[in-house]
Amino acid sequence: MDHVLIIDDDEDFAMATGVALRSSGYEVSICLEAQQAVAVALEHAPDLIVLDVMFPEDPSAGFSLARELRRASDRLKQVPILMLTAVNSRFPLGFNRRDIDGEWLPVTDLAEKPMDLDVLRLKVAELLHPRKG
Amino acid sequence: MTCSAANAVPAAGPEGVDAALGAAATVPPPRSDGRPGSAPAGSPARASGTEDRVLAHSVEVSSPGRGDSGCAPGAPGRTGGGALSDAVLTANAEWFCRLRWACVAFLTLFGLGGAVPGLFERLGLTPHPLWPFAVAALLAISNVGFVWHGAAMRRRQAREAGRGSLWLQIASDLALLTVVVHYAGPWDTDVRMAYLFHIVLACIFFPPRQSILVLLAAGLLYGSCVALDASGVLACGRLFAPPVGTPALPPMVPGRLLDAIGAPAVWSVVWYLTSFLSEMVRAQDEALARTNLRLEAAQEERTRHMLVTTHELKAPFAAIQANAQLLSKGYCGKLPQEALTVVLRISARSRRLGHVIQDMLQLANLNSATQNPPDRTRVDLVRSLRWSLDQARPLAEERQVRLEVDLGTVPLLTWAAEDHLKMLFSNLLTNAVTYSRDGGCVTVRCSARSGGGPHVVIQDRGIGIAPAKLPHVFDEYYRTEEAVKHFRESTGLGLTIVRQILRSGGIGATISSEPDVGTRWDLDFPPPRQPDGSDRVVSSEVSPWTTC
Numbered sequence: 008m009d010h011v012l013i014i015d016d017d018e019d020f021a022m023a024t025g026v027a028l029r030s031s032g033y034e035v036s037i038c039l040e041a042q043q044a045v046a047v048a049l050e051h052a053p054d055l056i057v058l059d060v061m062f063p064e065d066p067s068a069g070f071s072l073a074r075e076l077r078r079a080s081d082r083l084k085q086v087p088i089l090m091l092t093a094v095n096s097r098f099p100l101g102f103n104r105r106d107i108d109g110e111w112l113p114v115t116d117l118a119e120k121p122m123d124l125d126v127l128r129l130k131v132a133e134l135l136h137p138r139k140g
Numbered sequence: 141m142t143c144s145a146a147n148a149v150p151a152a153g154p155e156g157v158d159a160a161l162g163a164a165a166t167v168p169p170p171r172s173d174g175r176p177g178s179a180p181a182g183s184p185a186r187a188s189g190t191e192d193r194v195l196a197h198s199v200e201v202s203s204p205g206r207g208d209s210g211c212a213p214g215a216p217g218r219t220g221g222g223a224l225s226d227a228v229l230t231a232n233a234e235w236f237c238r239l240r241w242a243c244v245a246f247l248t249l250f251g252l253g254g255a256v257p258g259l260f261e262r263l264g265l266t267p268h269p270l271w272p273f274a275v276a277a278l279l280a281i282s283n284v285g286f287v288w289h290g291a292a293m294r295r296r297q298a299r300e301a302g303r304g305s306l307w308l309q310i311a312s313d314l315a316l317l318t319v320v321v322h323y324a325g326p327w328d329t330d331v332r333m334a335y336l337f338h339i340v341l342a343c344i345f346f347p348p349r350q351s352i353l354v355l356l357a358a359g360l361l362y363g364s365c366v367a368l369d370a371s372g373v374l375a376c377g378r379l380f381a382p383p384v385g386t387p388a389l390p391p392m393v394p395g396r397l398l399d400a401i402g403a404p405a406v407w408s409v410v411w412y413l414t415s416f417l418s419e420m421v422r423a424q425d426e427a428l429a430r431t432n433l434r435l436e437a438a439q440e441e442r443t444r445h446m447l448v449t450t451h452e453l454k455a456p457f458a459a460i461q462a463n464a465q466l467l468s469k470g471y472c473g474k475l476p477q478e479a480l481t482v483v484l485r486i487s488a489r490s491r492r493l494g495h496v497i498q499d500m501l502q503l504a505n506l507n508s509a510t511q512n513p514p515d516r517t518r519v520d521l522v523r524s525l526r527w528s529l530d531q532a533r534p535l536a537e538e539r540q541v542r543l544e545v546d547l548g549t550v551p552l553l554t555w556a557a558e559d560h561l562k563m564l565f566s567n568l569l570t571n572a573v574t575y576s577r578d579g580g581c582v583t584v585r586c587s588a589r590s591g592g593g594p595h596v597v598i599q600d601r602g603i604g605i606a607p608a609k610l611p612h613v614f615d616e617y618y619r620t621e622e623a624v625k626h627f628r629e630s631t632g633l634g635l636t637i638v639r640q641i642l643r644s645g646g647i648g649a650t651i652s653s654e655p656d657v658g659t660r661w662d663l664d665f666p667p668p669r670q671p672d673g674s675d676r677v678v679s680s681e682v683s684p685w686t687t688c
Contacts, residue, residue: 017455019456019459019460019462020455020458020459020462023462023465023466024462026466026471026472027462027465027466027471030471061447061448061451061455066444066447066448093450093454093455120454120458121457121458121461121462121491121494122458122462123465124465124466124469124471125469
């Protein structure tokens with residue numbers, strides 16, 4: 008069973024996402040605090056991480072967390088990260104897939120909240136088991 | 141067509157967000173590549189007639205012009221404490237060195253003139269065989285030293301290097317000038333007035349408490365020269381030969397003493413006036429610098445505030461929608477039909493409210509930016525357009541709308557704020573897709589106007605806008621009935637945002653529309669300026685037109 012780690016300070020959103028992913032047969036862990044995220048990921052290595060950008064104590068924690076996760080272990084270097092945020096394409100300082108970068112923004116894909124849960128499930132499935140070609 | 145919840149976008153990339161959010165985290169060095177992506181290949185054929193057809197009704201939204209924003213003035217070159225910044229002082233120290241070479245050349249020529257037999261006699265000058273060469277040589281040697289010292293300080297990036305170099309140069313120049321005054325004579329020539337140059341420059345470079353040292357040094361050196369000459373201890377030279385048969389005046393004549401005192405008196409008055417005026421200018425510069433800092437801080441705070449506000453307002457809607465979806469999609473068991481309808485309504489309204497909040501924030505940001513215009517730079521319009529197309533593509537796929545795109549093969553430069561370009565294109569593209577019919581087509585193409593900036597056309601074959609309603613589509617919250625029927629979730633702010641961007645960016649725009657035929661936007665962007673900010677137009681190659 009693939010393990011999905013959701014790192015998001017919004018408990019309501021994280022729980023709802025967790026329910027949707029569990030219904031698809033994934034094992035889901037939820038981490039609501041950015042500071043603990045790396046430790047949680049190291050303790051029980053996920054197969055995929057769903058990561059938020061803004062956290063209460065650090066509004067750009069998602070960016071730095073993505074970089075920290077990549078540095079934390081060889082395993083985490085390879086784990087797909089899906090970054091979800093309420094602030095991206097509609098904001099003047101938005102970012103999109105073109106901005107994904109091994110050094111700056113080492114995530115696998117980006118998506119904007121709110122997100123259709125069916126689309127999220129499809130995206131998660133695609134990231135966990137990418138189609139060949 | 142109407143104002144939609146346009147997928148207003150724009151962006152500076154994640155590093156921009158990182159910075160705007162005031163990230164405390166360690167941030168890797170900035171990325172240097174712009175990653176413009178590759179331009180789509182296209183065959184150089186003109187678009188078909190239907191695409192180019194001029195629609196029945198059109199409105200000029202904005203005329204091309206310079207826009208509201210201009211170039212921000214450069215940062216003031218002064219630091220706190222009433223002194224110029226070290227960078228400015230360093231530049232002036234280098235300028236001093238260049239000027240000194242001119243003095244070396246003048247003294248050398250003067251010396252050579254004296255060596256021409258009979259020339260000085262004919263000019264009424266006293267022959268000076270050696271001292272001009274000697275002073276020129278000393279000046280040249282010292283100048284080489286200053287140039288070397290300046291380069292070494294620059295290499296070491298030493299602080300206060302410019303200030304130190306200027307003081308050294310002024311001291312050295314005053315000493316050598318005194319030698320010249322000694323040989324040219326302290327009484328009969330205006331060579332002594334050359335002290336004034338250094339006094340005035342010191343007033344400009346340094347605060348009064350420091351520049352007065354130059355005045356005192358000049359007075360002391362000149363006074364010593366006069367005293368030595370008057371006392372006969374060290375007789376000074378005379379630049380002008382006295383007329384034949386006229387006895388030279390003894391140095392101690394009261395008129396001469398008055399003359400000797402008069403020069404430093406004039407220097408003192410000039411020092412007082414110049415330092416007074418310099419202080420006033422300096423104070424104004426400092427006030428401007430402080431205001432500028434405050435404005436920058438306010439701008440940063442506003443950006444950060446907008447980000448956080450957007451997140452704080454939008455995140456709850458994301459949670460509401462996620463939970464509503466759990467109910468509506470049956471993750472929590474099957475709902476009765478009536479309950480399902482209610483949940484779907486909650487979801488739709490919360491989504492629309494989320495869009496309205498987003499657009500309101502964006503519009504507020506733009507209105508505020510009109511008073512504090514964004515920095516415009518040379519931007520590749522194609523890159524921004526491609527970015528916005530990426531944003532619009534998922535919606536186009538969802539609505540099965542084809543995007544026919546011809547961005548040419550070369551960058552098209554314009555003078556704009558990049559995030560505004562992205563916001564503009566994203567709004568227009570989202571509108572074009574949203575108000576297309578299912579399976580419709582949106583055409584996007586850009587080209588360079590001959591001798592002007594880029595031209596962009598965004599055209600859909602959607603529901604269109606009635607002529608009577610066309611002038612109102614830019615009003616806040618205005619939505620045509622047809623648009624609401626077609627797409628209930630529009631906010632009515634998208635085109636208000638577009639108009640604001642057009643006005644602030646000096647972008648010319650014409651909207652042409654016809655009900656059930658479609659809507660076409662023609663956008664004329666200003667040409668790029670030179671990197672130095674001048675208005676000289678940079679030529680761009682013409683992008684080929686292709687059939688999409």
